[in-house]
Amino acid sequence: MAITLSDEVVKNAIDTAALTRRLRILKRRSRFKALLLVAPLMLFLISVFVLPIGLLLTRSVDNRDVSLALPSTAEVLSAWNGTDQPDEALFAALASDLKFSSREQVAEVAKRLNNYESGIRSSLLKTARTIRNAEPPYQPKFAEIDKRWAAPERWNALKQAMPATTDFYLLAALDLQRGENGIESVSPENAVHFDVLVRTFAVSISVTILCVLLGYPLAALMARSRGWVANMLLTLVLLPFWTSLLVRTSAWVVLLQSRGVVNSGLAWLGLIDPAQPLELIYNRVGVLIAMTHILLPFMVLPIYSVMKTIPPVYLRAAASLGAPPLSTFWRVYLPMSMPGVSAGGLLVFILALGYYITPALVGGPRDQMVSYFIAYYANQVTNWGMAAALSAILLVAVLILYAIYNRLIGIDRLRIG
Incomplete structure (x- = not known):
């Protein structure tokens, strides 16, 4: 039986669709082969260049060290409004964290906190050494070590250091800081x-x-x-x-x-x-x-x-x-x-x-x-x-x-x- 014109058109359309699929498959295979060729170089660049730089840049906003070393203090401070006088619960939480933290952890936390309040490093190290053998109530013992523990400003410094992320370092790199009225410039003697x-x-x-x-x-x-x-x-x-x-x-x-x-x-x-x-x-x-x-x-x-x-x-x-x-x-x-x-x-x-x-x-x-x-x-x-x-x-x-x-x-x- 003779092939009609419509049958010829359908056959050509089927052949064209099959050829298109074949070309698409070949193109995908060529791209996959090219990707395999450059994959070792890409992995090398990611592992020795992109990943280290990315990890370094995350440190500019990373602030987890303090909250991880002082978990009980972070939990109690989250419920404190920042204006009331610190109560025994705050002192007990900090005393518990200092007792169970190693000397290295306390030293790292003290160094971090010194960015938020000048002089708190030596005060916290002294407090950690003294409070390890103390018994409750802790509030008067903290006041005997350093009178600034009784002021809300000291605990506000701790509260600012508790969030997992912070813009403190990015602002400090531009000689800025967060004050009572929002972001403001640091004092001229500290602007570097x-x-x-x-x-x-x-x-x-x-x-x-x-x-x-x-x-x-x-x-x-x-x-x-x-x-x-x-x-x-x-x-x-x-x-x-x-x-x-x-x-x-x-x-x-x-x-x-x-x-x-x-x-x-x-x-x-x-x-x-x-x-x-x-x-x-x-x-x-x-x-x-x-x-x-x-x-x-x-x-x-x-x-x-x-x-x-x-x-x-x-x-x-x-x-x-x-x-x-x-x-x-x-x-x-x-x-x-x-x-x-x-x-x-x-x-x-x-x-x-x-x-x-x-x-x-x-x-x-x-x-x-x-x-x-x-x-x-x-x-x-x-x-x-x-x-x-x-x-x-x-x-x-x-x-x-x-x-x-x-x-x-x-x-x-x-x-x-």
């Missing part, structure tokens, strides 16, 4: 972190501008050079990567000190008085010089890679149309090289934000950046909350910078090759 953040951004912007001013002409020279001259210039740019950061920073200490190479050379040329050398070290000048030298290759290489792709015919066409060299550079060459400038500027600025070794070695006390204080809180005073809060603010600042860059320029233009 906001100035440090402003200083960090000021130094990073200054270093980025210096790297652009020095790196752009050098990249243009490299792009125009040929043969052994181009190879030599590229080698000189890459040479600092063969030396450790610590060695390069220490070399600037030798060069910039009062009787160092720079001052000795200027004195030999008669440009300065040998008895009055220039102050080039342990100040902002030394920080800018050392950081610019270290970060300059990160600016030169992106600009150079973009300039190498600019066809010379565009410049010759502009010249043939009567454009002077300055106009050719401003209207043709500079716009075409801007993707490299923006990529290098973004890279240098982000790297400069987190610099620690260079400002610590060549800068003075008023030139330390936020990374120094993160290391200080993490390594010296073991205040992980403040270290995490400063890290979180720095990360948020980078994300905001990325968003602004993507909105104004577009991240798709960040190409360096």
Whole structure:
């Protein structure tokens, strides 16, 4: 029997649907195979990069140590209104927690509570040592140890430290605190972190501008050079990567000190008085010089890679149309090289934000950046909350910078090759 036209259409539709399903299955298989190929790398990045950073950032709002070490006190304080005089139930709950807590737990709690009330650390440690052998009633015994236990302010400090999460560290990183009227600024003598953040951004912007001013002409020279001259210039740019950061920073200490190479050379040329050398070290000048030298290759290489792709015919066409060299550079060459400038500027600025070794070695006390204080809180005073809060603010600042860059320029233009 002859196949009708409608049967042929139905058959073609069935074949098309089967082919579509087959292509969809093949596409899923290819995606699954690609996922299997990158899965080890993704697991590695998550385990050694994303997860540790995420755990650190959670410490900026984590406040469970006090409530876990003082569970009975936390339960009684949750029902206390914060204004009445503390009763025997509060003292009994705290005494019970102090008796059953180890010395290490009490020391950690005391250190945490000291962020909410200055001087409570020594008072709590003394109270814990004394109250272990005491019997009820506890209220008069607490008052004998420290009269401040009878005041509601002391117990309000404990109550503020009891919630599992807190914004104390994030606010403190911006020199803010919660007061009677809400969020307010801390006293001027305790305001430190906001100035440090402003200083960090000021130094990073200054270093980025210096790297652009020095790196752009050098990249243009490299792009125009040929043969052994181009190879030599590229080698000189890459040479600092063969030396450790610590060695390069220490070399600037030798060069910039009062009787160092720079001052000795200027004195030999008669440009300065040998008895009055220039102050080039342990100040902002030394920080800018050392950081610019270290970060300059990160600016030169992106600009150079973009300039190498600019066809010379565009410049010759502009010249043939009567454009002077300055106009050719401003209207043709500079716009075409801007993707490299923006990529290098973004890279240098982000790297400069987190610099620690260079400002610590060549800068003075008023030139330390936020990374120094993160290391200080993490390594010296073991205040992980403040270290995490400063890290979180720095990360948020980078994300905001990325968003602004993507909105104004577009991240798709960040190409360096």
